[in-house]
Structure formats: structure tokens, C-alpha cells
Amino acid sequence: MATAMNLGRLLTQAARRVPGRPALVWRERRWTYAELDARVDLLAQALRGLGVGKGDRVLVHARNGNPMFESLFASFKIGAVWVPTNFRLTPAEVAYLGASSRAVVMLRDQGFGGHAQAVREASPHLRHVVAMGDAGPGELDYEALLAAATPPPPDHEAAVVHDDPCWFFYTSGTTGRPKAGVLTHGQMAFVVTNHLADLVPGTTEQDASLVVAPLSHGAGIHQLGQVARGAATILLAGEKLDPAEAWALVERHRVSNMFTVPTILTALVRHPAVDAHDHASLRHVIYAGAPMYEADQREALQKLGPCLVQYFGLGEVTGNITVLRPDQHTAENAGSCGMARTGMDIAILAEDGTRLPPGAVGEICVRGPAVFAGYFENEEANRKAFAGGWFHTGDLGRLDARGFLFITGRQSDMxxxxxxxxxxxxxxxxxxxxxxxxxxxxxxxxxxxxxxxxxxxxxxxxxxxxxxxxxxxxxxxxxxxxxxxxxxxxxxxxxxxxxxxxxxxxxxxxxxxxxxxx
Known part of the structure; x- marks a missing residue:
């Protein structure tokens, strides 16, 4: 079995290399890399004290904030599996995620006591609930747990191999209830490297990244690369997008990159605050998750200059299928989501599994190190998803003769x-x-x-x-x-x-x- 680096060591390494640099900024609080790593280590020890070990699942239902960030790296360091939710889900939806993942501990944000109770009722595996500020009967307080923990020795991170899971990325695939896509330490090490190479090249500790989307999904994956390079992560104060605040933060922290989706990017570009603040520091404004209307794309380019980066990538491929660089946002490439990411292979397949020539429309399929390990305990879905040795996206599209991908529709109704x-x-x-x-x-x-x-x-x-x-x-x-x-x-x-x-x-x-x- 191939050995791998425990992804939690991305934070450990940054804390040793640039201990005094800002790691996380949220509201009026600022944590250096040394401070953030120390808090993560305390949380790791606290989770160990609650009996959480390698392979156990840690359910996290929280808005963006330092506990969300800390829980990710603490779970990684002890070899547990991070199971984040979209904080907008209802108690019944979160209860299903908790039960289907068999989470043993739940970390919940303020105001989500009802969600925790729903998980308790649905899952016999849940042993502890840790609350962030409003712990009720039978719940533990997040900060009190950290305060009572003893710092672990250096290099305490759990040993892992390539295929050890680190993250359950919930997705419905094409139909039905959400399925847990299993992301692994080895796979995610490739994804982090690829993001840094193809999406935000040149990122260092001098950079800052603004988070305008939930860390539970694509934004969380994006931030792993920022931590790997010692860059600062800047969070919005509240749970809703505030364009005026976002542009003020871009100017104040000289933000150089951010991960968005087209609707967020359009809202930012159309807000008058874009003209009231200096955003010349932006080098990479990434948008993904949905096609972007060409008119909106042109408007964003006009306002922000040549800094847009598009990618296409499902949760199962960890956002790692294509890239359209800033210099590739040209008339020739209008409507394209870009070319294959470094180390990834794209094919357009017919229904019988044969590879189609350039220009022909078929199912977009992909293979390479970014593809997930499969759906958790769902062999039927895995057989369909990996038929013929390719991961089947369920999307329809065509490749041109240069290898640029154009999405034309969906096989599913999603x-x-x-x-x-x-x-x-x-x-x-x-x-x-x-x-x-x-x-x-x-x-x-x-x-x-x-x-x-x-x-x-x-x-x-x-x-x-x-x-x-x-x-x-x-x-x-x-x-x-x-x-x-x-x-x-x-x-x-x-x-x-x-x-x-x-x-x-x-x-x-x-x-x-x-x-x-x-």
C-alpha cells in the first residue's frame, strides 16, 4: 500500500516555516500560523480524548468560522474523516448525513441544537455533541474542550496511506439521496498540488485569499492549497454574502485570489462597492460550479481585468477536471470551460463506451489521480460511476481538436x-x-x-x-x-x-x- 503524507501536516509545515504570518482572519480576530496550529493540535487531542480515532467520522454543521477551519485540520491530523455539511440544510437532512456516515462526534455551530438532536435520534453511532457557544444539556463546549486539552508532542499526526479517507464529500451524484464521496489523503495531496499549479500559480505566504463560499465544499478544498503555501485566509463576518464588505476586505488585506461561483462573482461585480475599493491586487478570481453567461463573463473581465480562472469539476473529482486560465478567456474559447488539468485525462464517450472524435457530443468522462475512491458503501453506484475504467460525470459535452471542453447538457435531471x-x-x-x-x-x-x-x-x-x-x-x-x-x-x-x-x-x-x- 502506497504511503502518503497526512494532509494535516500542511498546517504543521506552514506553522514551522512562517509561524508569525497571518493564517486566518475572521471579524476582529487574527490567528498566526503558530497560533492556529496550536489550537488545531488541542482540538486533535480533545477529539482523541473523546475516543475519536483513525477512520472515525466527525460530522461538522457550522457556518464559516475558525472552528470550521480548525475541525478540518484536526480531523486530518488524527486520521479521522471530516464530514462537513451545508449549514443551510434542515435538521432532517443533517440527520441523514450523520446516520449514513456513522459519525461518532458532531461539532455544531450556535443555533443548531435542533440539528444535533435530530442526528442523535437518527444515529446510534453518535457519542458526543460539541457546541460552539451555546451548549445544551448533554453537550460539550468547544472552547472549554480546547482549554482542558494537553498539547500533543511534535509530529503526532496519524500515519496514513494513499487510500485512507480524510473527507466525506456528500453529493447526490445524479439521483436520489446524498451519497458520501470518499476523498483520500493521497488523492487530495495531488489535488492541492494541482490547484496550486493550474489555478493559482505563484502563491506564497505573501498572498491572501478571500472566502466567499461555504468551506464545506469547493472553498474548503481551495483553502487547503492556501495553507500549503502559508497564505492568509480571510473570512466574511457573516453567513450571507456582503459585497461591500467583500470589496473592503480585498482592499484591506491585498487579497490576491478567491474561489467563487458565477452567481457570487456576478453579484460582486455588479455591486457599486467594486468601484469604491482598490482591487488591483487580485490575480486569480476563480469561478466554478456552474456555467457562466458570456455577457456576465465579459462584464466581470471589464471590471476586474484579466484575472478570471474557470474550472469544471465535480465533487467526485474534487473540482479537478478542466481549467481556463486568465489568458485563455478569449473569443476563440467562448463557451468553453477549458482544457484538461495537469495529470488528468478527459474523454467523450458514446453510450457503448467507445471514445468519440473531436466535435462529437457524448458523456464527459475522466480519469486520473484526482478521481475519488468511490461512494461510501454503495457498490451499485460505484459500478455505474466507474464503468469501463473511467469516472462518468453524467454531463454531456464535446472536445475540440485542441482538447478544450464544451459542456452541452446533462444526462441527469440535476x-x-x-x-x-x-x-x-x-x-x-x-x-x-x-x-x-x-x-x-x-x-x-x-x-x-x-x-x-x-x-x-x-x-x-x-x-x-x-x-x-x-x-x-x-x-x-x-x-x-x-x-x-x-x-x-x-x-x-x-x-x-x-x-x-x-x-x-x-x-x-x-x-x-x-x-x-x-
Whole structure:
């Protein structure tokens, strides 16, 4: 078995190399690399004291803040698996993640006591809940745990091999409930190196990176590379994007890079604060997670100059499939998400698994060291995902003769709203728990602000009547806001195929016929 570096040592190494440099800045607090590493080591010891060991899962339900950052590296250092959630999820959704991952400890932010209780009720494996500031009965206090811990000896990080898991990256893949994508120490070491080479070359301890997206997903992966180079990570004060604050932080800290999604980038560029603050320090403004309208792209380039970096990459490939560098944002490449990342291979495959020539549209498949180890305890999904020795993305596209990728559509019904993947089946199942509904179908349509948003088409049961307001109220406690459709249409019936199925293409055709759009 190939040995690997424990990824927690990225922080250990930076703390030894640049101990006095700023590592993390949040609100009025600033931690140097030495201070942050010392806190992480105390958390690692505290988790060990709670019985957390190598391979155990640590569920973290928190907004961006220093505990979120600290829990990532502490989990890595002890060889445990970090299981972050999107803090916008409902208690029921988080309970499923806690139970399916078999987490033994949960770290929760202030105000999420109900989420922790839901996890307790759903998972017999959960032994401890650690709260950040408002610990209730039976819960432990985060800062008190650190204060009571004894610093570990130097080089205490757990020994790991290449395939040892370090992060459960939850994704629904194409359908159904979320699945845990297993990211490993060896795989992530390649991803960090690749991010530094292909996305933010030249990053050093002189740089600063602004975080404007949740650390639980792509932003967290991006920050690993910043820590590896000793750069400073700057967090927004609150949980919502504040463009005025973001641009003030860019100027104050001479921010050189940030990870965004197209909707965030567009919101930043269109806010008047962009003209009120100096942002000449920006070298790499990365956007990923969804296609960006060309008009919005041009607007961003006009405001920020040649610093945009695009990439395409699923959670299963750890955001590591393509890159479109700043100098490649040209008319020739309009509509492209870039070329293969260094060390990665892309193929367009036909349904029979044969490789298609340049220009032909087929499924985008990928292989290389950034591909995850598979879905946790889901062999059926793994067989489909890795058929023929390639990871199948479920997206459709074409490569040109130079190797630049153009995405043309999705095999799945998934749509991307505000940079987050939304899987219609989750909303459909939630809608159908309403006693008055007989059928439901959800599709994503283009939206001027969110990129795409959901439209639900529902059919009430015989003799029943429903309203859009009542159904939206029904969904509120069941689904995170970004997963809820923005519009609900009540129809007498859903269009069906000859086999009695409800193809989404027929739903879209009827919506178009009715002129439904955002």
C-alpha cells in the first residue's frame, strides 16, 4: 500500500516555516500560523480524548468560522474523516448525513441544537455533541474542550496511506439521496498540488485569499492549497454574502485570489462597492460550479481585468477536471470551460463506451489521480460511476481538436442553482409527502440571478385542492431553501410517455408552450 503524507501536516509545515504570518482572519480576530496550529493540535487531542480515532467520522454543521477551519485540520491530523455539511440544510437532512456516515462526534455551530438532536435520534453511532457557544444539556463546549486539552508532542499526526479517507464529500451524484464521496489523503495531496499549479500559480505566504463560499465544499478544498503555501485566509463576518464588505476586505488585506461561483462573482461585480475599493491586487478570481453567461463573463473581465480562472469539476473529482486560465478567456474559447488539468485525462464517450472524435457530443468522462475512491458503501453506484475504467460525470459535452471542453447538457435531471447542485427527486419526494398531491415533477429553468431555479408541476388528488403558498410552506421544514422550487404550478395532469413515464423533456416542452420562464 502506497504511503502518503497526512494532509494535516500542511498546517504543521506552514506553522514551522512562517509561524508569525497571518493564517486566518475572521471579524476582529487574527490567528498566526503558530497560533492556529496550536489550537488545531488541542482540538486533535480533545477529539482523541473523546475516543475519536483513525477512520472515525466527525460530522461538522457550522457556518464559516475558525472552528470550521480548525475541525478540518484536526480531523486530518488524527486520521479521522471530516464530514462537513451545508449549514443551510434542515435538521432532517443533517440527520441523514450523520446516520449514513456513522459519525461518532458532531461539532455544531450556535443555533443548531435542533440539528444535533435530530442526528442523535437518527444515529446510534453518535457519542458526543460539541457546541460552539451555546451548549445544551448533554453537550460539550468547544472552547472549554480546547482549554482542558494537553498539547500533543511534535509530529503526532496519524500515519496514513494513499487510500485512507480524510473527507466525506456528500453529493447526490445524479439521483436520489446524498451519497458520501470518499476523498483520500493521497488523492487530495495531488489535488492541492494541482490547484496550486493550474489555478493559482505563484502563491506564497505573501498572498491572501478571500472566502466567499461555504468551506464545506469547493472553498474548503481551495483553502487547503492556501495553507500549503502559508497564505492568509480571510473570512466574511457573516453567513450571507456582503459585497461591500467583500470589496473592503480585498482592499484591506491585498487579497490576491478567491474561489467563487458565477452567481457570487456576478453579484460582486455588479455591486457599486467594486468601484469604491482598490482591487488591483487580485490575480486569480476563480469561478466554478456552474456555467457562466458570456455577457456576465465579459462584464466581470471589464471590471476586474484579466484575472478570471474557470474550472469544471465535480465533487467526485474534487473540482479537478478542466481549467481556463486568465489568458485563455478569449473569443476563440467562448463557451468553453477549458482544457484538461495537469495529470488528468478527459474523454467523450458514446453510450457503448467507445471514445468519440473531436466535435462529437457524448458523456464527459475522466480519469486520473484526482478521481475519488468511490461512494461510501454503495457498490451499485460505484459500478455505474466507474464503468469501463473511467469516472462518468453524467454531463454531456464535446472536445475540440485542441482538447478544450464544451459542456452541452446533462444526462441527469440535476440543475445548478446559485452554484449548488439541486436534484429534482429530493423536491419531488418532499412534495409528495403532502396528502393532497398525486404527482409532482421538478425541472430547472434558466434564472437571471441564480443561473437556474426550480419549477414544480404538481397534480392534486381527486377532490383535493392545493395552492402554491401552501405547498411552499409544506416544503420549508423539509428542504434547504436552495433546493426548493421557486414556482409551483398546479396542473390537471402531467405529460407522459407511451410507457407511462414522465420524461422531463415533455415537462420542459409544456412549460415552453405555456411561456413559463423566470
Amino acid at each position: 440543475y445548478i442553482s446559485g452554484g449548488s447542485n439541486v436534484y429534482p427527486r429530493e423536491a419531488e419526494e418532499a412534495l409528495l409527502t403532502h396528502a393532497a398531491l398525486a404527482e409532482a415533477a421538478v425541472v430547472g429553468l434558466p434564472h437571471p440571478k441564480w443561473g437556474e431555479a426550480g419549477v414544480a408541476c404538481v397534480v392534486p388528488r381527486d377532490g383535493q385542492a392545493v395552492t402554491e403558498a401552501a405547498l411552499l410552506a409544506h416544503l420549508a421544514p423539509l428542504l434547504a431553501r436552495y433546493k426548493q422550487p421557486l414556482r409551483i404550478l398546479v396542473w390537471e395532469s402531467l405529460p407522459k410517455s407511451g410507457y407511462g413515464k414522465v420524461p422531463k423533456a415533455l415537462i420542459r416542452a409544456k412549460l415552453a408552450e405555456l411561456g413559463v420562464a423566470f
